[in-house]
Amino acid sequence: METGSVTSNIQTGFPIDQLTKTENFLSLLFYFGLLTIKGETLSQQTIFSIPNEFVKRLFYDFIKETYEETLNFSLNMQTYSNLLEDFAVSGKWEPFIEYIAGRMEASLSLRDLMNSEKAHQVFWNVYLGLNPLYNVHVEKEMNQGFCDLVLEPLLANHPGIKYSYLIELKYIKPSDFEKEDGEEKLQALRLEAETQLTQYCLDEKFRKSIGQTTLKKLVLIFSGNRMVHHSEV
Secondary structure (H helix, E strand, O other), rough: OOOOEEOOOOOOOOHHHHHHOHHHHHHHHOOOOOOOOEEOOOOOEEEOOOOOOOHHHHHHHHHHHHHHHHHHHOOOHHHHHHHHHHHHOOOHHHHHHHHHHHHHOOOOOOOOOOHHHHHHHHHHHHHOOOOOOEEEEEEEEEOOOOEEEEHHHHHHHHHHEEEEEEEEEEEHHHHOOOOOOOOOOOOHHHHHHHHHHHHHHHHHHHHHHOOOOOOEEEEEEEEEEEEEEEEEE
């Protein structure tokens, strides 16, 4: 989910008691059509990727259920859907983002997992990916850079969407944030994110893909499992 691909050898067969070995499990996903072959490495290992958007959403749902079962983390999907509609149609992004971030902070079980920018990127990829209105792209190449999260509206199915989003995530260690210069470091991260978003939004191909929707550029900064800053550029 982080990189969009995974490398392994294809196993032609294995006993059921060895299913949890990585190469066996990945081969099983391939045989079930949940992974497809993207290419091959120099050492002739197979590069697998997620075949399409439908299967990607199956993975999102699986990770969501795993969070709920093992980490006691859950969202009220009715609340999620109501906030999402305002997010997409009225551009009211703060309630939607704050709801997910608030649930994340309330789950003490997530505290030890949310210890890097990449961990937050995966988490938000999953929970933004539950929505039916946008394609969510991670580390999308845009204007000679890579935007953390891109929400591209599915206008063919939902022409009523009025807003598109670029999101840049930053992370500051709790130990650094709590120091005297913590606020200074946070502001430096904010400025870095704003500069990146200003660069990404000039990407012509993306501009065409979002049609007449209004583009919003968001900066989210986290420390541990807590959102310590959110703003619009």
